[in-house]
Amino acid sequence: MSLEVRVGAVRLANPIMAASGTFGFGPEYQGLVNIERLGGIAVKGVSPVPWPGNPPPRVWETEGGMLNSIGLQNPGVEVFCREDLPFLRTTQTRVVVNVIGRTIDEYCQVVDRLEAESGIDALELNISCPNIKEGGMSFGQDPEHAAQVTRAVRTCTKRPLWVKLSPNVADPGAIAAAVEMVGADAISAINTVVGMAIDVKRRRPALGGISGGLSGPAIKPIALRVVYQVAQSVSIPIVGMGGIRSVEDVVEFLMAGASAVMVGTATFAEPGTMEAIIEELPGYLARLEVSSVHELIGAALPGR
């Protein structure tokens, strides 16, 4: 059974990708995950200059999930192009570069610099990271700002442009519709949910960054609701993510309207999660009596 799916112009061998921030720049999981088996990988967010990230502790386990406050530490686009892209060019899997900035101009600087480079299949515009003070999530808070940054980046590149949305907003569907209007090719949903924890032994917030982003199974219902809502607000494809760890989770996201999915936090505990899902997917589809992934996309939407 073919597991191939398309996210706009991007063909994936299967709908399972690694989520940005959980899979480094590609080689970190070598020997533990066969990246050639994956539908794609989204690398860690890349900014125009190196970003130091937030003070530790940067992770804290919570019931059914975890908080992170990495703060988008990354070596900057120059180092990424010089040291990380050569490895990524050797893989057949789809490479999605997550792009971050503090200003619209910074997003454009990254995208401009990447224009000269091969080996990139799509850009994922991160307007939803909860862990930085400026830029990041602030662009994803309302339709107007989201459209401004998307429109600006759209003029810099013809590459497939995915916009990653935050769940920490009143109406994600409106933001999705606004970025679709100005040329986004797909929506990634969702980024982490803002939260915090207290370390009772220290009587302080558990994370160095005070608040952080919640991920893992605890946020799956939140993510499904956003995907389901966005699917009714736009006609471009959706890449769904948030707490996925099983083939059944994947099928839920497909039925809610996602064309493909990303797996993140689950990889930390079980590096083999994505490959196990890909292995189990054909049998699961057969039990649902469908002959392709495509038949399930949006199956739970009203009017289907």
Place this chain on the structure above:
Amino acid sequence: MESPRVSRYRIVSRMEKAKDHVELILEAPVLSRAVPGQFVHVRTPGTLRRPISFSRLNPVRGEAGLLFQVVGPGTAWLAGREQGDWLDVLGPLGQGFPRPEPHRPWCLVGGGVGIPPLYAALTAWQDDVTSSIDAILGARSQDYLIMLDDFGAQIDHPIEVTTDDGSVGGQGTVLGPLAHWHARHPTGQVYACGPTPMLAAVARLMQTSGVAYLALEQRMGCGVGACLACVVMANGPEGPLWRRVCHDGPVFRAEELIWS
């Protein structure tokens, strides 16, 4: 060096080592060839694995020991495992201690649950060191002191012990005895593991002379260098930079690190 893998290993014995401290011995030939100071990421029912250093490495018997403190639900679950149970383990991970220099006096300094990797280092390399070998072990109180008997079986002269409350050994921290040792052995080599304030103090003490390698602890996510959670500030060629405890460490040379 053994490359990391996810595998299941059988527990061949379980010991209560002190209050809230349990040691599990795994039948694990691959892990038994790890380097002292390396660690494994153990699957527990929660979202993240638990990083635990090797307390023993016995490549002849194909066994590896994990000694941990019960601090939360994950480690409480782990402490409930019994002989014959299986553990899901990712490892071996990280960079361990280097082989000690044979002619330098060697001192192993452990605080609390930082003691186990030093025992693994001692048993791996004690025959390589022709100079003196000493150990200084610290704990909150006698109830929490681990592996004194293990060290005693390897080292034929008294082991320095300190406790915060003086219930065994000298009252105070390992820093007092270490300062004396350093005064007697100014060019010695120190391997240390313990709470961050203790390691910072060891690093300060060893600034003037000698060599110190420190095994660090930090809240960890992936364990393989991908998520950038477990960072520490270190000196880089162009100024301070974050290094990953899981991948660049957990063992660092003292002078590599920047203490806030």
